[in-house]
Amino acid sequence: MEVFDKWVTEFFLRRQNNPRASSIKLISAMQLGDSHSPDCLKLKISSVLRDISNSLIRGTINEGTLDLLEILEKLLLQQHSLLMESHKSAYCWTAAECTLRFMWPLLASDGFFTDALERIWTKRIGILKESGSDLVSHDLLKWETDLKKAFEDPELYQRIRETNIRYTAISFLNQLLKEQWALLDSSSQESVAQRRFLKRKAGNVEGDIVENRTDRNAVDESTRRLESDTIDKDGNGNNRENASDVEGAGFLENGGIDKMNSAEEEQTMGAQEQEHEPSLDEGDQMAARELKDYLLEIQGHVDPSTSQGREPNNAIDHSVNVTPQPTRVNRTGTGTQDHNEARDNVNEKASDSQGTLSGRVRPRLPHVRRLKKFWTPEEVEALTGGVKEYGKSWKDIKNANPAVFAERTEVDLKDKWRNLVVYYRTLNSLGAKGSCRQQKEQLFKVSSSNKTPSSPNISFP
DNA sequence: CTAGGGGTAATA
DNA sequence: TATTACCCCTAG
Structure with missing residues (x-):
């Protein structure tokens, strides 16, 4: 491989460049030599990462993204690297997102939901299962059963249909990119x-x-x-x-x-x-x-x-400052801000650098705050139920209700629980004062009418 | 990953 | 201004 070609290719791949340019084409245009050499493997991995990053920037998370994630798995396998959790999660949630986009009709039987189920979950993931891919995670299987069940169960269909899986998919893709960029050695x-x-x-x-x-x-x-x-x-x-x-x-x-x-x-x-x-x-x-x-x-x-x-x-x-810039997508959960996904990339600044031996810096980004989203009674219920079952293991609670908490992080769960505890304590202390409890409870509820829409009856640890 | 501190916006 | 709900950051 011509050393300059390699350098230039590497430079373009690692540096945030034109999201419309295809890195695969760049690599083939460069006519790199031995495609199995470790160097070339690294370039290919960079290329796939860059393509995933570009698809995030363009806001096009689709089955092509699944292809990229599968290719990345194969490349990492050739490199004898272990599959990261973020990779599995990104695949799982991207697959769910790709299916969810066919769930816009009110009924599962209208539209192309069944086609999507067949294409993504039966065929694509079937092939993965046959090949023994590590991408077939527990979560993925759970999604598979949930989605297939949703075809029979209109209520479940509705529930899944109304969730925002896209945000979770983006978060995981983003995390995967961050981790994989960091794993690539120095250029x-x-x-x-x-x-x-x-x-x-x-x-x-x-x-x-x-x-x-x-x-x-x-x-x-x-x-x-x-x-x-x-x-x-x-x-x-x-x-x-x-x-x-x-x-x-x-x-x-x-x-x-x-x-x-x-x-x-x-x-x-x-x-x-x-x-x-x-x-x-x-x-x-x-x-x-x-x-x-x-x-x-x-x-x-x-x-x-x-x-x-x-x-x-x-x-x-x-x-020579070929700092890769891991795509950071703002964690916008609500559909109204979905088009802002790529904005952080534009604002990205490498001003705060924590240099490593490889000289790579971790840009600190001016983050865009998620839109405030009030907790639904369903979410609160799932949370209280989860705490009963798992205790304060927010991750387990979230994993147990992936659809309900699609737009919530573990930290969100923890924060909400903190609020709920205060809420119930207040109620209880008012109750302790006896006679006017009901009146005060009413007052309390009015003052926070929108904020805590439900008050499941639970006991605290 | 979780706990806890703290910021922000809405509301009274 | 105080309170509340939600969100973010970071130490451990």
């Missing part, structure tokens, strides 16, 4: 930089700190940047705001990046910051220049504005 560029850094550190000569960095050539500069991103706990997060998220505009941005604000970093890097890199041979420099030109050329095609009015010498800076 090739980062690895090269790391090796080079360690090599130089070994033969490091103390002192000789050159203050003036302005006239260092592009290769030295980019290499240094690359290392500071890769090795150090990135101390210049502030300067990087917007650097990696704005399409094109941030790509070549270099203003202020040189200012290091970590003393340790200064010290570590100081010894290497010499006017001329002694260990950077001709070949390295050539390679770096060529890569820079290559990336500039591609970037120019993507966004012509970025190739103008900027000092090209430092242009490579961000090209």
Whole structure:
């Protein structure tokens, strides 16, 4: 595999780019060599992750997403990686979501619900079962029985039909992406930089700190940047705001990046910051220049504005900052905000970085608060019943009622229980005062009329 | 994952 | 302003 092709492919896959572009096509266009090599496997995994991410951004979670999740499982298997829980959950809930979208008619027999059941749950998941796939989880089987039962049971059909599974599916897909991005090692560029850094550190000569960095050539500069991103706990997060998220505009941005604000970093890097890199041979420099030109050329095609009015010498800076940006979808449960799903990606900023050895940063995102959604009597009932059965094991309670709590997290359950406890305590204390209990209860109920729509009779632990 | 602290918006 | 329900963050 041509090293530049690999780098460029990797760069595009790891960096948030155009959600309309197909990463599969990119890989085939690059004509990568041995498709079974570990490198190529990593690229393919990146590609699938990027496609899943793009489908989230576009808001198109469909059976194609199931395909991607299945492909990802196979790739991970080739890599001898274990299947993550998030992967199973994402598959399960995406499958449910794909079915739910055919449940818009009032009756199960109208429309294409049966087709969807057949296609997704009998055929697709049947194949998975035959192949012994780990994607066939307990939850998936439960959904299968529930959905098939729903065909017979109009009441269950109604209940499932009214839930918002999409939100859960998105959350799990999002979690899967986050975990898988984190599992991918350093990119090739980062690895090269790391090796080079360690090599130089070994033969490091103390002192000789050159203050003036302005006239260092592009290769030295980019290499240094690359290392500071890769090795150090990135101390210049502030300067990087917007650097990696704005399409094109941030790509070549270099203003202020040189200012290091970590003393340790200064010290570590100081010894290497010499006017001329002694260990950077001709070949390295050539390679770096060529890569820079290559990336500039591609970037120019993507966004012509970025190739103008900027000092090209430092242009490579961000090209080595191949931070993958795990898609974070806002956790909007209500249908009214579904179209906001991808918005977080746009707002994403890599300003707060917790650098790792691989230099990857975890962007802190300005999150969008979920819409406030009052608890339905059904949910409250399921919660109180769940507490009776499982105690304060919110996860178990949620798992026991996946449809009812499709839009609630374990934390939501815990919070609601906290509220309920207060509510009942208040009632009880009013009761203890005797005569006017009923009156006060009435008052209480009025004051929180919408807020606690039901008051199941339960005892507290 | 859970518990607990705290923020926000609605309401009285 | 106080209270409430819901949501979010984070320590352990």
